[in-house]
Amino acid sequence: MLDSNEKRIERIQKLRKEINRHNELYYLFDTPEITDAEYDRLFDELAALEKQHPELVTPDSPTRRVGAPPLEAFKTVRHSQPMLSLSKATSEAEFLDFHRRVLELSGSSEQALQYSVEPKFDGLAVELVYEKGLLVLGATRGDGTVGEDVSLNLRTIRSIPLRLKGNAVPDRIEVRGEVIMTKEDFDRLNTEREKSGRSAFANPRNAAAGSVRQLDSGITSSRPLSLFAYGIGRIEGMEWTSHWDTLHHLKEFGFKISNHIELCEMTHQVTGYYTKILALRDELPYEIDGIVIKVNDYRLQSRLGEISRSPRWAVAWKFPPRQEQTLIEDIVVGVGRTGALTPVAVLAPVRVGGVEVSRATLHNEDEIRKKDIRIGDTVIIQRAGDVIPEVVQVIVSKRRGIEKAFVMPQRCPVCGSLVERPEGEAVHRCTGLACPAQIKENLAHFASRAAMDIEGLGYKILEQMVDKKIIRNQADLYFLRKEDLMKMDRMGDKLAQNILNAVDRSRKPDLANLIYALGIRNVGIHMAVVLAKRFRSVENLAQQSVEDLTLVHEVGPVVARSIHTFFRNPKNLAVLKKMEEGGVVFPVEGGESTETPLAEKTFVLTGGLDAFSRDEARRIIESLGGRVTTSVSRKTDFVVVGKDPGSKHDEALRLGIKILSEDEFKELLGIR
Numbered sequence: 060m061l062d063s064n065e066k067r068i069e070r071i072q073k074l075r076k077e078i079n080r081h082n083e084l085y086y087l088f089d090t091p092e093i094t095d096a097e098y099d100r101l102f103d104e105l106a107a108l109e110k111q112h113p114e115l116v117t118p119d120s121p122t123r124r125v126g127a128p129p130l131e132a133f134k135t136v137r138h139s140q141p142m143l144s145l146s147k148a149t150s151e152a153e154f155l156d157f158h159r160r161v162l163e164l165s166g167s168s169e170q171a172l173q174y175s176v177e178p179k180f181d182g183l184a185v186e187l188v189y190e191k192g193l194l195v196l197g198a199t200r201g202d203g204t205v206g207e208d209v210s211l212n213l214r215t216i217r218s219i220p221l222r223l224k225g226n227a228v229p230d231r232i233e234v235r236g237e238v239i240m241t242k243e244d245f246d247r248l249n250t251e252r253e254k255s256g257r258s259a260f261a262n263p264r265n266a267a268a269g270s271v272r273q274l275d276s277g278i279t280s281s282r283p284l285s286l287f288a289y290g291i292g293r294i295e296g297m298e299w300t301s302h303w304d305t306l307h308h309l310k311e312f313g314f315k316i317s318n319h320i321e322l323c324e325m326t327h328q329v330t331g332y333y334t335k336i337l338a339l340r341d342e343l344p345y346e347i348d349g350i351v352i353k354v355n356d357y358r359l360q361s362r363l364g365e366i367s368r369s370p371r372w373a374v375a376w377k378f379p380p381r382q383e384q385t386l387i388e389d390i391v392v393g394v395g396r397t398g399a400l401t402p403v404a405v406l407a408p409v410r411v412g413g414v415e416v417s418r419a420t421l422h423n424e425d426e427i428r429k430k431d432i433r434i435g436d437t438v439i440i441q442r443a444g445d446v447i448p449e450v451v452q453v454i455v456s457k458r459r460g461i462e463k464a465f466v467m468p469q470r471c472p473v474c475g476s477l478v479e480r481p482e483g484e485a486v487h488r489c490t491g492l493a494c495p496a497q498i499k500e501n502l503a504h505f506a507s508r509a510a511m512d513i514e515g516l517g518y519k520i521l522e523q524m525v526d527k528k529i530i531r532n533q534a535d536l537y538f539l540r541k542e543d544l545m546k547m548d549r550m551g552d553k554l555a556q557n558i559l560n561a562v563d564r565s566r567k568p569d570l571a572n573l574i575y576a577l578g579i580r581n582v583g584i585h586m587a588v589v590l591a592k593r594f595r596s597v598e599n600l601a602q603q604s605v606e607d608l609t610l611v612h613e614v615g616p617v618v619a620r621s622i623h624t625f626f627r628n629p630k631n632l633a634v635l636k637k638m639e640e641g642g643v644v645f646p647v648e649g650g651e652s653t654e655t656p657l658a659e660k661t662f663v664l665t666g667g668l669d670a671f672s673r674d675e676a677r678r679i680i681e682s683l684g685g686r687v688t689t690s691v692s693r694k695t696d697f698v699v700v701g702k703d704p705g706s707k708h709d710e711a712l713r714l715g716i717k718i719l720s721e722d723e724f725k726e727l728l729g730i731r
């Protein structure tokens with residue numbers, strides 16, 4: 060029989076083993092076996108037992124990763140062997156120079172030479188000292204000779220073992236590696252920081268470095284960090300013969316090592332590896348900035364030695380950098396398809412990530428204010444993957460006092476219409492219906508089903524019409540001639556005639572469809588129905604003041620202002636006039652109306668509708684006095700059946716409830 064203390068010790072040991080195993084599965088191999096909640100239960104049980112019996116706590120217990128009070132300052136640590144830096148190559152020619160020097164100085168033959176190659180992680184270099192397998196010290200690289208004691212912080216990183224795995228461990232070993240933060244975790248951390256009003260980190264490397272150099276290890280522990288081991292310093296009580304061996308021993312001790320390491324025997328294999336990893340760069344979850352090529356054999360390494368703080372046996376073949384410094388020469392404004400005005404920095408051209416960059420997006424006015432970007436500033440710009448280059452931060456120390464703040468123009472630089480910044484939005488928008496920058500998008504909206512419903516006029520075809528200068532605005536559609544259409548690619552007589560017929564059919568729109576078609580900001584189909592019922596004609600709607608518009612139930616100040624602005628724009632009015640000249644009939648419905656045609660009617664919606672979402676349909680029904688319920692009963696008046704309807708359709712058939720197709724439903728609402 061075990062006494063209760065022995066049982067407790069046994070349980071504690073079992074828990075530690077289990078927790079360490081799950082830590083490994085989670086942090087090293089990405090293959091968790093249990094849920095976070097189950098993990099927490101194990102952890103809490105261990106923490107409770109250790110609290111009751113502090114004498115049973117060991118320094119490698121998984122509970123010892125956090126919980127120390129903040130430090131006043133870091134102690135400094137002298138590395139027993141300097142942490143060297145790497146000499147750099149930026150081209151294949153420079154790598155081959157390195158290779159020639161290696162051959163010369165080592166006296167090795169081309170055939171006997173092996174390189175171990177691996178990614179160059181873009182994070183923070185650290186050293187971890189283990190004595191008899193136990194983590195006793197963690198330090199930053201510092202200047203290579205003296206670093207800072209960040210032991211408490213590094214202990215919080217789950218991929219750093221607190222005790223080396225296995226029975227055969229060296230008496231003492233210094234393990235070196237890079238602390239990194241994944242791109243995804245970096246983005247998430249920055250979003251959180253911005254939400255709570257703190258400044259964002261410029262890149263994952265800064266985020267990792269900033270997190271490790273916290274005096275309060277509680278903060279470090281809340282940051283998603285991990286470590287890739289890539290080498291060792293001094294080792295006692297064990298001897299390894301090559302870098303490749305070392306990496307595999309480190310892996311067995313429980314460290315994460317890169318899963319892209321390779322052994323190369325010929326220079327073209329190294330070049331092939333470089334090309335492969337460069338292509339992989341964007342897919343990797345963490346940032347790398349090149350590859351590191353190391354002479355594999357330790358005897359050869361020591362024969363080569365070092366020069367000016369870099370080993371002669373290794374080289375970093377760097378990728379083209381993604382961040383660069385340059386000057387903002389000007390800030391101009393571009394107008395996007397949706398009328399959004401985007402400030403763009405005009406840069407003194409620089410090569411970034413292998414491509415010459417002369418412009419970077421500044422997103423919007425808030426972004427410029429937040430980063431305090433001025434014309435004449437020296438900035439860090441960044442190009443990641445296919446992403447449009449952007450300004451990461453201003454180098455404030457380079458200001459000369461001649462920098463100029465940027466102001467958003469009040470008129471659209473493309474068409475001269477007034478610019479507005481809708482409430483609650485970060486973007487400024489051009490209000491001009493005839494703005495060429497917006498016209499394609501507006502045209503596609505105009506021709507869509509819930510608007511003028513011009514069959515066959517999709518975005519692509521409209522885009523071509525605009526590019527070929529066949530039309531400039533919505534009204535031009537009503538002056539189209541067949542010979543104009545025949546100028547387009549892949550246009551036949553029949554298709555041209557079909558388009559003309561479809562345009563013709565759209566000359567008699569319902570009022571709500573017409574209002575919706577105008578593409579007034581914030582006026583969706585639901586709002587268009589409300590406005591049509593209330594104002595009875597476009598002309599009447601156009602004359603309303605903001606105050607009058609706001610009086611309408613459901614029209615808030617934002618919508619009211621968009622409507623008002625739209626009809627105060629002479630360019631928009633000109634397009635409307637021309638539409639009328641082109642034969643579009645602007646419907647005028649009799650008298651002002653407060654009638655609610657669907658009063659007391661109950662609807663059930665099933666299946667997908669083309670012209671609007673379920674929610675829009677519901678709001679339209681309700682604004683016309685009807686009700687929407689979720690299940691069909693004898694009290695249901697109509698069941699609206701869209702695409703792929705559910706069992707409600709069957710139920711309606713069974714109970715003999717009136718079934719409406721989407722078209723019939725729209726007819727009932729007074730839209731097409």
Ligand code: IVH
Nearest residue numbers: 143144145177178179180184237289351370
């Ligand atoms: S080996 C003497 N391997 O690069 C060799 N370094 O410029 C020492 N780094 O401070 C380093 N990934 O922060 C090595 N796979 C890798 C690396 C790597 C990133 C960093 C490390 C070091 C710097 C050297």
